[in-house]
Amino acid sequence: xxxxxxxVRRIASLARLKLEDEDVPRLEGELNAILKWIEMLNEVDVxxxxxxxxxxEMEMKMRDDEVTDGHIPEAIVANAPxxxxxxxxxxxxxx
Numbered sequence: 001x002x003x004x005x006x007x008v009r010r011i012a013s014l015a016r017l018k019l020e021d022e023d024v025p026r027l028e029g030e031l032n033a034i035l036k037w038i039e040m041l042n043e044v045d046v047x048x049x050x051x052x053x054x055x056x057e058m059e060m061k062m063r064d065d066e067v068t069d070g071h072i073p074e075a076i077v078a079n080a081p082x083x084x085x086x087x088x089x090x091x092x093x094x095x
Contacts, residue, residue, distance in 0.1 A: 001039070003031045 003011075008028050012019040019027070070076065073086035082089035 001035050003028055003035065 005024050005028055008024050008031060009019065011031075012027075077083040077086055077088060080088050
């Protein structure tokens with residue numbers, strides 16, 4: 001895959017970048033070099049490599065999946081600027 005000058009201008013437009021005409025050829029070369037480097041990654045043999053979420057092997061922390069109603073309505077609304085009967089009160093925003 002390669003990028004031409006029209007594509008560089010389109011990318012700059014989509015990224016909302018102001019691009020001078022004299023910068024277009026330089027950026028075209030830089031983008032093509034980046035894409036060439038990325039294409040080299042396709043040559044790496046990754047068959048037999050397990051997907052990782054971390055470079056350090058670890059067990060996922062699990063907890064019991066228990067459904068509760070919380071039993072702490074006072075604590076939940078304690079930091080609210082205004083509350084009534086265990087509900088948050090908010091100012092009216094639509095008239």
